[in-house]
Amino acid sequence: MASDTEQPLRPDIAAAATRVFSELGYHGASMQDVADAVGIRKASLYHHVRKKEDLLFAIHDGLIDELIADTLAIVSSSQSPSDKLRDILRSTMRFVARNREGVTVFLHERAAVSGERWDAIVAKRNFYESMVRGIIADGVSSGRFIDVSPEIAARGLLAMANWGYTWFRSDGPLSADEVADIFATIALRGLEPR
Amino acid sequence: MASDTEQPLRPDIAAAATRVFSELGYHGASMQDVADAVGIRKASLYHHVRKKEDLLFAIHDGLIDELIADTLAIVSSSQSPSDKLRDILRSTMRFVARNREGVTVFLHERAAVSGERWDAIVAKRNFYESMVRGIIADGVSSGRFIDVSPEIAARGLLAMANWGYTWFRSDGPLSADEVADIFATIALRGLEPR
Numbered sequence: 001m002a003s004d005t006e007q008p009l010r011p012d013i014a015a016a017a018t019r020v021f022s023e024l025g026y027h028g029a030s031m032q033d034v035a036d037a038v039g040i041r042k043a044s045l046y047h048h049v050r051k052k053e054d055l056l057f058a059i060h061d062g063l064i065d066e067l068i069a070d071t072l073a074i075v076s077s078s079q080s081p082s083d084k085l086r087d088i089l090r091s092t093m094r095f096v097a098r099n100r101e102g103v104t105v106f107l108h109e110r111a112a113v114s115g116e117r118w119d120a121i122v123a124k125r126n127f128y129e130s131m132v133r134g135i136i137a138d139g140v141s142s143g144r145f146i147d148v149s150p151e152i153a154a155r156g157l158l159a160m161a162n163w164g165y166t167w168f169r170s171d172g173p174l175s176a177d178e179v180a181d182i183f184a185t186i187a188l189r190g191l192e193p194r
Numbered sequence: 195m196a197s198d199t200e201q202p203l204r205p206d207i208a209a210a211a212t213r214v215f216s217e218l219g220y221h222g223a224s225m226q227d228v229a230d231a232v233g234i235r236k237a238s239l240y241h242h243v244r245k246k247e248d249l250l251f252a253i254h255d256g257l258i259d260e261l262i263a264d265t266l267a268i269v270s271s272s273q274s275p276s277d278k279l280r281d282i283l284r285s286t287m288r289f290v291a292r293n294r295e296g297v298t299v300f301l302h303e304r305a306a307v308s309g310e311r312w313d314a315i316v317a318k319r320n321f322y323e324s325m326v327r328g329i330i331a332d333g334v335s336s337g338r339f340i341d342v343s344p345e346i347a348a349r350g351l352l353a354m355a356n357w358g359y360t361w362f363r364s365d366g367p368l369s370a371d372e373v374a375d376i377f378a379t380i381a382l383r384g385l386e387p388r
Contacts, residue, residue: 025305027221107360108302111219146383152368152376159357160350166301167349174346182346189340190384 009058013038013048017055022101026056026109056109057117063102064124067095068131075131081139082192085157086184088132092161093180096168103165132158136191145191157187203252207232207242211249216295220250220303250303251311257296258318261289262325269325275333276386279351280378282326286355287374290362297359326352330385339385351381 009017016037020029031052035042049055070091074084096103113121133154139145160183168179203211210231214223225246229236243249264285268278290297307315327348333339354377362373 025221027219146379148379149368149376152373153380155357155361156354156377156380159353163349163353163357174343179346182343183350185340185342186347186350186381186384188384189388190380190382194383194388 008062009055010048013045013055014058014062018059018102018105021056021059021105021109026052026105026112053112053114056105057113057121059102060106060110060113060121061124063099063106064121064128066099067092068124068128070095071128071131075135081135081142081144082188084135085132085139085188085191086181088135089157089161089184089187090177090180092158093164093168093176093183096161096164097170097176100165100168100170103162107165129154129158139191143193146193148191153191157183160187202256203249204242207239207249208252208256212253212296212299215250215253215299215303220246220299220306247306247308250299251307251315253296254300254304254307254315255318257293257300258315258322260293261286262318262322264289265322265325269329275329275336275338276382278329279326279333279382279385280375282329283351283355283378283381284371284374286352287358287362287370287377290355290358291364291370294359294362294364297356301359323348323352333385337387340387342385347385351377354381 013034017034020033020037023029024033029052031045032042034052034055035045038045049058071088074087074091077084077087079087110118110121133150136145136148136150136153136157140147140150161180164176164179168176170176174182207228211228214227214231217223218227223246225239226236228246228249229239232239243252265282268281268285271278271281273281304312304315327344330339330342330344330347330351334341334344355374358370358373362370364370368376
């Protein structure tokens with residue numbers, strides 16, 4: 001039954017659509033390609049989603065929810081701002097490593113998600129960024145960090161990890177945590193007063 | 195006259211193609227769209243390039259050449275590693291601010307550049323990254339920076355500026371140099387021994 005509600009997409013369908021969009025590009029991929037990748041008939045795929053854009057939205061929405069869940073757990077802990085930022089860098093690098101194709105689709109095809117649904121994604125993304133900004137603002141106001149723009153510092157720190165989607169390989173010489181710890185060393189020495 | 199040599203593309207054609215690819219996506223854009231944006235007939239456009247991929251390659255190649263020229267000037271100066279890195283962050287943020295549409299096309303459509311031409315782009319990109327890595331390696335070996343992986347540190351630093359393509363606005367509250375200086379403050383405090 002076609003549905004316009006925001007029920008989570010069946011995980012194997014989301015995974016297959018992510019792979020297909022990553023390989024062929026969103027515009028180059030057809031519903032038939034996705035159905036083939038899932039191993040179901042196209043008619044069956046239409047029982048889960050009404051149109052291709054639904055798949056793209058579900059991928060975006062699932063990724064941002066995952067990132068928010070990881071980040072909420074860190075923000076709500078009783079750790080120091082420095083320890084929270086280190087955990088944010090680790091969780092973001094792990095997220096990027098685990099969802100490389102999904103992040104690529106998210107970043108490259110977001111123009112294809114339109115209207116209210118895109119607004120909902122933007123609102124979630126802003127919430128995610130505001131949590132990271134908040135950690136830095138806490139650190140600045142409590143004197144644990146130097147006086148720096150929490151907004152720009154948060155963008156810079158998240159960029160270090162996010163950019164991993166362009167180069168990080170899970171089978172490379174360093175794990176996601178090892179890379180994140182190098183970034184954390186630089187960023188925290190950079191933010192903490194001497 | 196159609197040409198396969200690597201002569202620079204006429205700047206107004208490169209600018210129009212960048213704008214069209216950024217708006218419609220490379221696959222969604224036609225040679226007619228580009229000709230319309232330049233204000234010439236499609237037949238005239240074919241006097242400059244043989245096919246659409248030539249335009250994409252010319253955009254990529256022009257951008258990476260610009261980045262290399264900026265970086266070479268900094269690397270070959272007699273400044274300290276810290277001052278060089280600050281200048282790299284400034285020049286990269288300026289590059290991103292100036293070429294936002296081009297960087298978007300570069301990152302999102304690179305899969306469409308194929309074969310030897312892509313290898314040539316990769317070789318130039320690697321050369322660019324190796325210059326930045328070299329500055330950090332010099333700083334580490336001379337004791338001006340802490341002992342950190344120059345490769346990962348370079349990726350993190352460049353990420354801070356590169357990621358600007360997703361959010362930086364030339365008409366925003368901070369200039370490219372002001373943003374770069376915040377990143378440089380964090381990164382250099384992070385790299386310099388206490």
